[in-house]
Amino acid sequence: MAEPVFHPIDLILRKRDGHELSTEEIKEFVQSVVSSGERKAASQNNQPLADDSATAVISDAQIGSFLMAVFQRGLSRRELADLTTAMRFSGETFDASALPTFTVDKHSTGGVGDKSSLLIAPVLAAAGIENNPSISVPMISGRSLGHTGGTLDKLETIPGFDTQLSLARMGEVLRECHAALVGQTPRLVPADRILYAMRDHTGTVESPFLITASIMSKKLAEDLRGLVLDVKVGSGAFMPSYEQSKFLAELMVSTGELAGTRTVALLTSMDEPLGRFSGNWIEVWECVDIMKGMPHPMSADLIELSNALSGWMLYLAGKSASPQAGAELSDQILRNGKAYQAWLKIVRAQSGNASIFENPAAFHKPQATRVLKASRAGYLAGMDCKQVGWAVQRLGAGRTKPGDPVSAHAGIESHLKLGQKIEAGQPLFTLFSEEEALLEEPYRMLEATLSIADAPPQKMPLVREIVRKP
Amino acid sequence: MAEPVFHPIDLILRKRDGHELSTEEIKEFVQSVVSSGERKAASQNNQPLADDSATAVISDAQIGSFLMAVFQRGLSRRELADLTTAMRFSGETFDASALPTFTVDKHSTGGVGDKSSLLIAPVLAAAGIENNPSISVPMISGRSLGHTGGTLDKLETIPGFDTQLSLARMGEVLRECHAALVGQTPRLVPADRILYAMRDHTGTVESPFLITASIMSKKLAEDLRGLVLDVKVGSGAFMPSYEQSKFLAELMVSTGELAGTRTVALLTSMDEPLGRFSGNWIEVWECVDIMKGMPHPMSADLIELSNALSGWMLYLAGKSASPQAGAELSDQILRNGKAYQAWLKIVRAQSGNASIFENPAAFHKPQATRVLKASRAGYLAGMDCKQVGWAVQRLGAGRTKPGDPVSAHAGIESHLKLGQKIEAGQPLFTLFSEEEALLEEPYRMLEATLSIADAPPQKMPLVREIVRKP
Numbered sequence: 054m055a056e057p058v059f060h061p062i063d064l065i066l067r068k069r070d071g072h073e074l075s076t077e078e079i080k081e082f083v084q085s086v087v088s089s090g091e092r093k094a095a096s097q098n099n100q101p102l103a104d105d106s107a108t109a110v111i112s113d114a115q116i117g118s119f120l121m122a123v124f125q126r127g128l129s130r131r132e133l134a135d136l137t138t139a140m141r142f143s144g145e146t147f148d149a150s151a152l153p154t155f156t157v158d159k160h161s162t163g164g165v166g167d168k169s170s171l172l173i174a175p176v177l178a179a180a181g182i183e184n185n186p187s188i189s190v191p192m193i194s195g196r197s198l199g200h201t202g203g204t205l206d207k208l209e210t211i212p213g214f215d216t217q218l219s220l221a222r223m224g225e226v227l228r229e230c231h232a233a234l235v236g237q238t239p240r241l242v243p244a245d246r247i248l249y250a251m252r253d254h255t256g257t258v259e260s261p262f263l264i265t266a267s268i269m270s271k272k273l274a275e276d277l278r279g280l281v282l283d284v285k286v287g288s289g290a291f292m293p294s295y296e297q298s299k300f301l302a303e304l305m306v307s308t309g310e311l312a313g314t315r316t317v318a319l320l321t322s323m324d325e326p327l328g329r330f331s332g333n334w335i336e337v338w339e340c341v342d343i344m345k346g347m348p349h350p351m352s353a354d355l356i357e358l359s360n361a362l363s364g365w366m367l368y369l370a371g372k373s374a375s376p377q378a379g380a381e382l383s384d385q386i387l388r389n390g391k392a393y394q395a396w397l398k399i400v401r402a403q404s405g406n407a408s409i410f411e412n413p414a415a416f417h418k419p420q421a422t423r424v425l426k427a428s429r430a431g432y433l434a435g436m437d438c439k440q441v442g443w444a445v446q447r448l449g450a451g452r453t454k455p456g457d458p459v460s461a462h463a464g465i466e467s468h469l470k471l472g473q474k475i476e477a478g479q480p481l482f483t484l485f486s487e488e489e490a491l492l493e494e495p496y497r498m499l500e501a502t503l504s505i506a507d508a509p510p511q512k513m514p515l516v517r518e519i520v521r522k523p
Numbered sequence: 524m525a526e527p528v529f530h531p532i533d534l535i536l537r538k539r540d541g542h543e544l545s546t547e548e549i550k551e552f553v554q555s556v557v558s559s560g561e562r563k564a565a566s567q568n569n570q571p572l573a574d575d576s577a578t579a580v581i582s583d584a585q586i587g588s589f590l591m592a593v594f595q596r597g598l599s600r601r602e603l604a605d606l607t608t609a610m611r612f613s614g615e616t617f618d619a620s621a622l623p624t625f626t627v628d629k630h631s632t633g634g635v636g637d638k639s640s641l642l643i644a645p646v647l648a649a650a651g652i653e654n655n656p657s658i659s660v661p662m663i664s665g666r667s668l669g670h671t672g673g674t675l676d677k678l679e680t681i682p683g684f685d686t687q688l689s690l691a692r693m694g695e696v697l698r699e700c701h702a703a704l705v706g707q708t709p710r711l712v713p714a715d716r717i718l719y720a721m722r723d724h725t726g727t728v729e730s731p732f733l734i735t736a737s738i739m740s741k742k743l744a745e746d747l748r749g750l751v752l753d754v755k756v757g758s759g760a761f762m763p764s765y766e767q768s769k770f771l772a773e774l775m776v777s778t779g780e781l782a783g784t785r786t787v788a789l790l791t792s793m794d795e796p797l798g799r800f801s802g803n804w805i806e807v808w809e810c811v812d813i814m815k816g817m818p819h820p821m822s823a824d825l826i827e828l829s830n831a832l833s834g835w836m837l838y839l840a841g842k843s844a845s846p847q848a849g850a851e852l853s854d855q856i857l858r859n860g861k862a863y864q865a866w867l868k869i870v871r872a873q874s875g876n877a878s879i880f881e882n883p884a885a886f887h888k889p890q891a892t893r894v895l896k897a898s899r900a901g902y903l904a905g906m907d908c909k910q911v912g913w914a915v916q917r918l919g920a921g922r923t924k925p926g927d928p929v930s931a932h933a934g935i936e937s938h939l940k941l942g943q944k945i946e947a948g949q950p951l952f953t954l955f956s957e958e959e960a961l962l963e964e965p966y967r968m969l970e971a972t973l974s975i976a977d978a979p980p981q982k983m984p985l986v987r988e989i990v991r992k993p
Contacts, residue, residue: 062724062725062726065591065725065726066726069591069594069595069726069727112583112587112724113582113583113584113587114583114584114586114587114721114724114725115587115724115725115726116584116587117582117583117584117585117586117587117588117591117725118587118588118590118591118725118726118727119591120588121535121539121587121588121589121591121592121595122591122595122726124539125539125591125592125595125596126595251584254532254582254584254585255532255535255584255585255587255588256532256535256536256539256585256588256592257539257588
């Protein structure tokens with residue numbers, strides 16, 4: 054019998070009218086997206102087109118129309134799992150079968166000052182050296198975009214640090230160090246690269262289904278046994294409401310579990326920048342201080358969040374009897390110097406110059422600095438944390454569009470946490486930039502978004518809720 | 524103050540989330556669609572791109588996404604009128620101000636054997652010669668597509684007949700003949716050409732809003748004072764239900780009236796082919812017989828429909844006191860030879876060889892013929908008229924894709940109407956084709972779709988309902 058032929062128009066019509074797509078249809082869609090991307094690249098390079106390819110041709114207009122149909126109609130859990138799987142296997146994937154370890158990773162939906170990955174990877178690596186089982190953290194991270202920071206941009210402020218490892222080289226670093234901190238390779242999940250660019254300009258970014266497929270396809274391509282998701286809620290979160298963040302968390306957990314990866318999501322507060330610093334090098338500096346056993350008092354919330362996430366990862370890996378016991382183990386590893394030893398080993402394995410950590414403050418050389426002081430006495434009552442993230446971006450720490458350079462030194466130092474008592478004239482934030490002229494707008498943004506009240510606000514716990522497979 | 528800049532993404536996001544678009548936004552969208560089409564054509568011809576154009580660049584993916592958002596969210600009557608107006612004025616338009624006449628036209632949503640335009644244009648032209656007021660019918664028609672026939676394909680079977688007139692030449696024919704039967708010029712409503720091709724492959728054809736904008740932008744580009752729409756209902760209609768046909772009729776009437784054109788829609792039955800013949804030349808032949816005063820008995824329904832539509836057009840033009848009186852006037856003109864005189868004049872003005880009408884039967888030379896006979900006695904009870912239309916198309920009278928050639932001689936002759944009594948073995952349809960091999964599949968399709976019952980079916984009136992401005 055002849056194979057049924059895939060026509061992109063049929064897929065569009067069925068999703069448009071609210072019908073459920075088959076596993077095979079979704080797979081064909083993803084394959085045609087990738088091959089249309091390859092055709093476009095070949096055409097731009099004046100290479101001959103493979104028009105006789107067995108894969109159906111899908112046009113940009115059809116991809117745009119399909120994405121909007123998915124935006125409006127949604128996906129069933131099964132369709133979402135199928136889309137994620139098809140995207141995951143659209144290019145090369147990491148194969149962890151040669152590593153005799155429990156592979157585990159974390160992912161955050163993006164925050165301000167959230168450098169927890171820089172603590173969690175060394176903690177898990179230190180805990181993972183011991184067997185029964187040993188642990189590997191094949192952490193493939195992203196760059197800063199919009200109001201949120203990116204792990205790669207922070208790491209690349211370490212002189213020599215190479216994030217662009219092949220998957221084979223990542224495997225070697227994992228074998229040696231039990232954690233690797235790398236960027237996406239060009240051939241990993243190519244479907245997501247194409248679809249993400251399409252979503253960005255077709256108005257289909259905010260679909261929780263498409264967000265889930267994008268995040269989970271990349272994480273599952275790491276061949277994970279366990280995954281802990283940090284889904285932010287509050288004024289600095291990507292999703293606009295608690296309910297929407299929770300729905301996204303449920304979709305991601307369902308998708309991970311359907312792919313055979315034990316998946317847990319923590320809904321965590323993002324109402325103010327995490328820790329002391331928000332930027333690039335200054336975030337590395339903050340983590341080095343913590344791992345050296347000299348945490349700044351402003352880092353307390355960052356340490357709490359990192360231990361909560363590491364705790365769940367250690368629990369999933371069988372290293373602790375409960376997530377709480379895992380968090381306690383994580384805290385010990387962070388304070389007893391073992392995390393710092395693991396960190397130095399990872400940095401050196403990825404060609405970084407670890408001598409910079411001897412005096413990290415000396416490497417922080419912003420050309421321009423300004424201090425925002427309290428206009429009155431009272432309590433730090435609130436802020437739009439997304440606005441704070443945009444201020445950090447405009448100081449030079451983030452980018453306006455993909456590919457823009459970022460500054461190592463730009464960012465902010467937070468001097469107070471929500472609910473703390475303030476005297477008039479007390480410093481609230483110190484702003485850093487490479488240029489005096491870049492300070493003014495972020496200063497005004499921070500000034501406008503901070504509120505000081507006569508009474509302390511009700512403060513939310515850092516970890517709001519745990520989402521697990523029902 | 525600087526002009527606000529138009530970003531296609533904003534339009535998409537607003538329609539995606541169900542907000543109403545402004546007149547200016549819709550206009551900018553249509554302009555950017557047209558200029559993106561021009562850019563693409565320039566690029567294919569290796570001409571330099573006008574990247575510094577003032578019009579916003581919109582990508583195919585964005586057009587596809589926007590069309591699907593409109594499909595899912597719909598348009599308000601105001602948005603629809605704005606979209607139609609922006610499309611109408613996206614290229615050249617006919618300017619009727621120099622004609623001291625009432626311009627009026629009709630449009631059908633497409634049927635099988637529906638050649639009423641070939642009767643209505645001469646009837647109105649004959650009635651329109653007299654002043655107070657005189658009438659012009661600037662009839663810009665389309666080609667066969669899918670299961671429906673096209674007026675241009677029928678006209679072009681007349682040797683020499685030129686449908687590709689410039690708008691200036693159309694004005695001259697109108698001045699001389701009071702009707703012109705032409706095809707769309709390449710520069711008329713270019714936005715529709717681009718959007719129609721996009722809709723076709725992005726799964727957004729069936730939106731009543733996008734159908735209305737497509738039809739009405741082209742009709743209103745004729746600069747009409749009056750417009751009568753023939754919206755088909757029944758098994759041969761484009762829309763799948765009576766309610767959806769009526770909704771489409773209401774949208775088109777509202778859009779015409781908002782543009783200042785008096786607009787009426789007739790919902791008419793399309794449960795069996797109209798008249799005697801369905802094809803191309805054979806339909807011209809049927810009309811010539813009628814206008815010569817020798818109508819075939821099978822043409823009765825065609826004549827009734829044509830008079831109903833002409834009646835409304837004459838009424839709108841002030842030529843009759845009521846639509847009913849208009850239909851009676853139309854019937855007189857059809858029978859007294861005045862329509863035939865007007866027809867000959869139009870054909871000659873458009874370079875057609877009218878001597879062919881002396882013996883139209885002689886020009887019908889199909890290479891292959893087959894007769895479908897009744898398998899049993901009873902009453903002709905029903906058929907899927909869309910299937911009959913597809914059978915006509917597959918005999919060679921229609922096309923599979925735009926640009927395909929059509930046969931002058933292919934088609935069918937109907938020997939009975941729904942509800943008529945049949946003897947076993949009595950001919951039901953005669954099939955005509957250019958090739959013996961093309962007969963088999965249409966023969967089986969017709970055989971399968973016809974049903975014969977012991978009792979006559981309930982027959983619907985030809986004109987089911989009138990939709991006017993409330």
